[in-house]
Amino acid sequence: MEIVNAAFFDHFMDPRNVGVLEDPDGKGKGGDPSCGDWLVIMIKVREEVISDIRFQCRGCSAAIATSSVTTELAKGKSVAEAREITAEEIEKGVGGLPEEKKHCSLLGVTALNAALDDYLYGKGKKKA
Numbered sequence: 001m002e003i004v005n006a007a008f009f010d011h012f013m014d015p016r017n018v019g020v021l022e023d024p025d026g027k028g029k030g031g032d033p034s035c036g037d038w039l040v041i042m043i044k045v046r047e048e049v050i051s052d053i054r055f056q057c058r059g060c061s062a063a064i065a066t067s068s069v070t071t072e073l074a075k076g077k078s079v080a081e082a083r084e085i086t087a088e089e090i091e092k093g094v095g096g097l098p099e100e101k102k103h104c105s106l107l108g109v110t111a112l113n114a115a116l117d118d119y120l121y122g123k124g125k126k127k128a
C-alpha cells in the first residue's frame with residue numbers, strides 16, 4: 001500500500017486529540033476483526049455539543065490518521081450532527097485511501113457512534 005499525500009501524513013505523524021479523557025460523558029469502541037485494529041473514542045458533552053474528544057488507537061497508519069480526522073470533524077458538533085459524520089467524509093479528510101484501506105475509516109464512525117450511544121443511554125443521561 002502506498003498513500004502519498006500531505007493530509008494523510010500530517011494526521012498520521014501529528015494526530016490530533018490523542019489520549020484519554022478523565023470521566024468522559026461517553027466512551028465507545030470500534031474494531032475490525034479481520035485486521036485486529038481497534039479505536040476507542042471518549043467525549044465530553046456540554047449543552048448537547050461535543051466540547052472535548054480524545055482517542056486511543058491500536059492500528060495501522062490509516063487507522064491512526066482517520067481517527068485523528070474523526071475527532072476533528074466531531075469536536076464542536078452537536079450530538080445529532082456528529083451522528084451524520086460518514087466514512088466518506090473521514091476518508092476525504094485524509095485525502096483519500098486506496099481500496100484495501102477504505103475500511104480503516106469505518107473505525108471512526110463505529111467508535112464515535114458507540115460513544116454517542118454511551119452518552120445518550122448511559123452516563124450522560126444519568127447526569128441530566
Ligand code: FES
Nearest residue numbers: 035037060063104
Ligand atoms: S488495516 Fe484495519 S483498520 Fe487499518
